[in-house]
Amino acid sequence: MSPSRTDGRPNGRSRRARREAMRVRKVGDAAYEVWSPSGHVYDVDLDAGRCTCPDHRFRGVRCKHLRRVAIEVTLGNVPAPGEREATCNACGRSLFADSDDADPVYCEDCELDPGETVVDRETDSLVVVVESTDDRADEVEVPERGWTVADHYSNRDYDPGDRVVDVLYPLPRGVDPADVSPRDLRRYSFPRGRLARRQ
Ligand SMILES: [Zn+2]
Ligand SMILES: [Zn+2]
Incomplete structure (x- = not known):
């Protein structure tokens, strides 16, 4: 390795990390494969800050592959760990x-926001979103029924693993919520796919 080589300088590495035609693919939780233009494939562990290339293994430097993975993650081109x-x-x-x-x-x-008015595809009626949950329709029980949202008769055409969205039926215009029975203010749980944004 001649001392006149410039590619060992940090600014050379970061420039090449940005410009070289490397391809990056996520292969594990923090593991990435980096293809160099020469056809070599190196394994980068982003959390551990390790790469299988000689530059990292023998010189211990933060090589261009590690830098490139960090850049691609920051740009949103590949998933982060x-x-x-x-x-x-x-x-x-x-x-x-x-x-x-x-x-x-x-x-x-496409995530429905609380307070948003959306269309119930089954009835074409408007409903108000209370909450978009992370729960699956086949894991949430319908109160007082003994079956799940996914098993409910009007939900069987929808993905049983879909997310549950809680909604309310809006009150007729001019009706004071204080005058309504709690039963009419009940929350209903629907699979997300049953609800559509208004066009
Ligand atoms: Zn490397
Ligand atoms: Zn979307």
Whole structure:
């Protein structure tokens, strides 16, 4: 290794980390594969700050592969440790979901917000979102029924593993909530897929 080489300098590494045609793929929780333009594949562990390339193993430097993985994660091109690639169940867009969150998942735009008025596809009526939960329809019981949201007769066409969204039926115009029986203010739990945004 001649001392006149410039690629050992930190600024050389960070420049090449940004510019070289490396490809990065996530293969484990904090594990990434990096393909160099020369065809070599190196394994990077982002949490441990380790790479299998000679630059890191023999010189102990923060090599261009480690830097490149960090850059790709920051730019949102590959999932961060603890995240995985997923597809939004409503719009089909790609997103990064928590590794612990099973499908179906929803992107930020498709997650229904509390207070939002949406359409119940089964009845075409408008309902108000109280809460978008992380619970599965086949794990949430319908109160006083003894079966789950997924097993409820009007929900059987929807994914039993779908997220549960709690809603209220809006009161007719001019009705004071104080005048209504608690029964009419009951929360209903629906699979997310049963609810649609208004066009
Ligand atoms: Zn490396
Ligand atoms: Zn979406």
